[in-house]
Amino acid sequence: MREVAFDDVVNAVKNMIKTTATNLPEDTLKALEDAYEYEKSEVAKEVIKQLLENAKIAREEERPLCQDTGLAVFFVNVGEDVKVVGGTLKDAINKGTELGYTEGYLRASTCNCFSRANLKDEIGYNLPAVIHFDLVEGDKIEIEYAAKGGGSENVSRAKVLPPAAGKPGIIEFVKEVISDAGGNPCPPITVGVGIGGTFEKACISSKHALFRDVGTTNPNPELNELEQEILEEVNKLGIGAMGMGGTKTALAVHIEANPCHIASLPVSVNVQCHSSRHMHITI
Amino acid sequence: MATYHLTTPLSEEDVRQLKAGDVVYLSGVLYTARDAAHKRLVDLIEKGEELPFDLEGSVIYFVGPTPPKPGDPIGSAGPTTSYRMDSYSPTMLKHGSRGMIGKGKRNQAVKDACKEYGGVYFGATGGAGALLGKRIKSAEVIAYPELGPEAIRRLEVEEFPVTVINDTHGGDLYQMGREQFEVKS
Incomplete structure (x- = not known):
């Protein structure tokens, strides 16, 4: 059974969150550049131009692309021959999420569904993350992440x-x-x-x-x-x-x-x- | 489609000249408020109590920014979806506010209030939070700090880029733009 340290998962998750908040992924950037060429409306073209400029500012100045930095959503494929030592995988993902959102100066957007009170002090900064686990063959942990806006x-x-x-x-x-x-x-x-x-x-x-x-x-x-x-x-x-x-x-x-x-x-x-x-x- | 450079507070004349699709660069002061802050402001208006800022000629920005990095006045600050403010905006316009900045469509009551009281609904580019945040030169929480990102902030802006969505003449850019480009099957 392969062992993975709790802190290694925490750091990997934290880095993913900080990176994606300010760096629009290449595939999305390319799709927006193509959209600019394809678009026939001048007004809409101007909007897409602002989005491309926004992506450049966000990347160069490490500013969040959008103020809605989302709820953190994960799909996690856990190999049956690997285990996390020093804590649970779920706790590691949540801790990485909290650190990523605080260190990245991202917004805490989770609230109580009835009172609407922000839960950053009660549960943790932008916690809980939404996590979907699946069991797969092998000794790797595959983590897919997206920041999902409201x-x-x-x-x-x-x-x-x-x-x-x-x-x-x-x-x-x-x-x-x-x-x-x-x-x-x-x-x-x-x-x-x-x-x-x-x-x-x-x-x-x-x-x-x-x-x-x-x-x-x-x-x-x-x-x-x-x-x-x-x-x-x-x-x-x-x-x-x-x-x-x-x-x-x-x-x-x-x-x-x-x-x-x-x-x-x-x-x-x-x-x-x-x-x-x-x-x-x-x- | 015209381009204007306007400074707040806006006069009735300022807003009556604008047409859906016009591009406006706003300078001066914007006040931020989302649902929770709007509810409190409208409660105060209904009770006849004093508001935390002067509504006359004011422009309200629907935004909940990210926390600022050290040395910055504000973090990323793009618009939030506006329909959540639909039940409050007519009261705000009736009591002197002249403009709203957000994204997404408004209901008929808001459009009617724009015509009746002389107000304009501006759209800013959603998801352009880094770009828009840079046009904000200072930010100060002036009410309801307990609401966190939803607190009311006084923002000083320079050349803040917005587009007129709903004007005082019944024009609606969302409707006009879509009709122009829709392909009927």
């Missing part, structure tokens, strides 16, 4: 369609969610779509779809085709950057699909703003 999360939605709705029903539902959202989720967005599984499996898949590098090709040809079809439909909506009208509402559509019950067709749409701050590491 504006794009607020427009996300899930629905269980009747199986007869099929792909046309899925496309209609995604269009409806994005159309209703307008400029609120800070377009140009990435659209994460989870299809199949159970209700919660679809939701988690739609979240995980957003961890993929923006605009990379889906290795499954059927899903790749559906992604391109939905992307084209969404970009016909005319919403544009920050909702000011334009031809580039979405940078990409990412789909994850799962086998599902013979009676259901769950679909979840999770939206990511233009500032797709994500990273993954293997320990």
Whole structure:
């Protein structure tokens, strides 16, 4: 059994958080540069230009890209032949999160869901992190991280369609969610779509779809085709950057699909703003 | 589409000339407030009590910044989604406020209040927090420090870039822009 020190996990998580808060990942940057070329609206082009300039300032001056530095969301694949010594893996991820958010001068955005009181003193700075664990073969720990802002999360939605709705029903539902959202989720967005599984499996898949590098090709040809079809439909909506009208509402559509019950067709749409701050590491 | 350079406090004349889609560079003072602070301000107005700042001609910025790094006045400071302030904004405009800065669409009551009282809803680029934070020259918490990022701050800004979304004539850039680029199937 391979052993990994608690503090090594803490430091790795902390560094991921600090890095992504000020450095827009290359894939997102490239997608925004492409969007600038593609966009036909002068107003929307100006918005994208500001976003590119913002990314440059953030990187050079180590300032957070956005004041909404998100809730910290993790997908963690734990090998069955590795264990953390000196504490639990979950505690290490939470401690790394707290240190990353405090040392990086990031915002503490978690609050009590009823009183709305900030929980930074009660639970910890921007804690708890949202962590999805899975067990895999091997002796490595793979940690995927994204900072998830509130504006794009607020427009996300899930629905269980009747199986007869099929792909046309899925496309209609995604269009409806994005159309209703307008400029609120800070377009140009990435659209994460989870299809199949159970209700919660679809939701988690739609979240995980957003961890993929923006605009990379889906290795499954059927899903790749559906992604391109939905992307084209969404970009016909005319919403544009920050909702000011334009031809580039979405940078990409990412789909994850799962086998599902013979009676259901769950679909979840999770939206990511233009500032797709994500990273993954293997320990 | 015109470009203006305006200094706060804004007069009724300042805002009545603006049209949806115009670009405005604001200088002077902005006051920050999100949902929690708006609730308190509107409560004070309804009770007829004194507010922590003068509403006349004021521009309210919907923002909850990141903490400043040592030596900086403020951290990253881009707009938050505005609809959460929809139930409070008409009261603010009725009592003299002239402008709001946020992102995302407003309801009809806010648009109507803009026309009736002479107010404008500006959009700033969401997610451009580093760029916008640099246009803020000073920041001071003037009320409700216990609200943390949601406390009311007095910001001094220079050439703060915004776009007119809802003007005093019923114009709505979100609607106009989308109609222009929507491809109907």
